[in-house]
Amino acid sequence: MTDFRVLELEDELKIESCPKCGNNEFYVIRDYGYIVNTESDLVEEAKLEDIREVECTKCGWKKKVKPAIRVFRVSAQELGAETVKCGGCNWRVSQLFVLAKSKEEAIELIKRGEAGLCGDCFGELLADLAEKGYGF
Numbered sequence: 001m002t003d004f005r006v007l008e009l010e011d012e013l014k015i016e017s018c019p020k021c022g023n024n025e026f027y028v029i030r031d032y033g034y035i036v037n038t039e040s041d042l043v044e045e046a047k048l049e050d051i052r053e054v055e056c057t058k059c060g061w062k063k064k065v066k067p068a069i070r071v072f073r074v075s076a077q078e079l080g081a082e083t084v085k086c087g088g089c090n091w092r093v094s095q096l097f098v099l100a101k102s103k104e105e106a107i108e109l110i111k112r113g114e115a116g117l118c119g120d121c122f123g124e125l126l127a128d129l130a131e132k133g134y135g136f
C-alpha cells in the first residue's frame, strides 16, 4: 500500500525523485520535519496543506511548497445563522465567499471576522487580485 503522502508528493507536487541526484527520500518540513520515501510505505500523517518545504535527504535540493489557496463558499446555515454580514459592504447575505486552504479554515476565518465577502465584493476582490497578477 502506498501512503497518501507519497501520492501527494507525486501527483500534487510532481516530485517522484530528486531532480538533482535521483534520490527518492525527502525531508518534508511543516511545523516539524520527517522523512518521506516515495518508493516505500509511510507511517506518519500529514496534509498537503501543512507541508512547507520538501528537501532531498542526499543532496539538499529543496522545493518550497505554496499552500494551495482555493475559493470556498460558506452558507449562513453552516455558521449557525440565518444571514451573515459581508466584510466588504456590510450587507446581510445568505452565503459568503472566502479564499482559504480548506473549508475548515474558511469557516474559522469568518468566525474570527478575518474573511468572508458577498458575491459582489468577492468578485471585485478577484478582479483586483487578477490585476495584480495573482492567478487561481
Ligand SMILES: [Zn+2]
Binding pocket: 018, 019, 020, 021, 022, 023, 056, 057, 058, 059, 060, 061
Ligand atoms: Zn538530491
Ligand SMILES: [Zn+2]
Binding pocket: 086, 087, 088, 089, 090, 091, 117, 118, 119, 120, 121, 122
Ligand atoms: Zn459585500
